[in-house]
Amino acid sequence: MSLKWTIEAIDLLSSPKVNGQDVKEVLVKTGLKDVEVKSVTGPNGKTDFVKVWIPGKEGKRSGGTAPTLGIVGRLGGIGARPERLGLVSDADGGIAAVATAMLLGDMYSKGDILKGDVFISTHICPDAPTQPHDPVPFMGSPIDMAMANKEEITGELDAVLSIDTTRGNRVINHRGFAISPTVKEGWILRVSEDLLSIMSYITGKMPVVFPITMQDITPYGNDVYHLNSIMQPCTATSAPVVGVALTSEVPVPGCATGATQAMDIDEAVRFSVEVAKYYGEGKVSFYDAAEFDRLISLYGYMRHLQTLGKIK
Known part of the structure; x- marks a missing residue:
């Protein structure tokens, strides 16, 4: 049951002393074996990255051909101590990633093994800084975005779900979770019909899509407005x-x-697990490859949007 793991993840990450090793110990107990913790020091402090591989029956890491899904728990920090005590709203991406890993580990240990490999990554920092943002303050991070992307993304991934708290805005007026259009190599593509269907199955409601702009898919550090860091993996x-x-x-x-909403996180966890199941089986597509190739032939690549551009 996913809600059990969501609650356990919330309880685990609520501790002011929690670190990556604590998370690793819990994940190993669920049946996971390939769990790495890496401490990284950035401009504003230190954090622990937690990286988990859940092997699939026909995963590429064991010589198979099933596609590999990456799930990133994106956040600045799980806490803002000593300024704020307790879990912050921004923690929910990390909570969802840890709970998803717990659930997949439990499934694996009981014999429910997915077809493709799954890679889950997030970082654990209970004392991250805060920063000004419009319309409400954001969490800062002990590390910069380039450091986060380096640790949370690997070249082995065939598709990525980036889970992030996205409540500090006026453009998403919905309580729960929402998905974005697919982004690939600087192109904002149509919303995946397969993912919309899975979302509806999970919530029992009409799917919700949140808007993104060209600014949102460019790297942090270029001095333009971003909704938040949710699309930075792209x-x-x-x-x-x-x-x-x-x-x-x-x-x-x-x-x-x-502000932590356990039921909303649980829906995101169940969504991520269902996507992982069907993506590994080749039954879910994030984008239309033929249409993407058509766009490239007509208009060219947009990879320059993955860079900082011409900084003056």
Whole structure:
């Protein structure tokens, strides 16, 4: 049951002393074996990256051909201590990633093994800084975005789900979660019909898609406005990326405490697991490859949008 793991992840990450090794110990107990913890020091402090591989029956890492899904728990930090006590709203991407890993580990240990490999990554920082943002304050991060992308993205991924709290805005007026259009190599593509269907099955409601702009798919550091960091993985990979946003009806600061919504996170966890199942089986597509090739032939590549551009 996914809700069990969501609650356990919330409880685990609520500790002011939690670190990557604590998370690794819990994940190993669920049956996972390939769990790496790497401490990284950035401009504003230190964090622990947690990287997990869940092997598939026909995964590429064991010589198979099933596609590999990456799931990134995107966040600045799980806490803003000592300024704010407790989990912050921004923690939800990390909570979802850890809970997804717990659930997949439990499934694996019981014999429910997916066809393709799954890679899950996030970072654990209970004392991240805050930063100004319009319309409400954001969480900062001890590391910069280039460091995060380097640790959370690998060249082995064939598609990526990026889970992130996305409540600090006025353009998503929905409580729960929403998905983005697919982004690949600088192109914002049509929304995946397969992912819309899975979302509806999970929620029992009409699917919700959140808007993204050209600014959102460019790297942090170019001094333009970004909705948040949810689409940043698309700047570091040629694989198609879809954002999974944990949302609210009103703007909620990323540094707000008491804002963690367990049921919303649980829906995102179940969505991620279902996508992992069907993507590995070749039954889910993030984009239309033929149409993408057609766009390239007509208009050329847009990979320059994955760079910082002509910084003056």
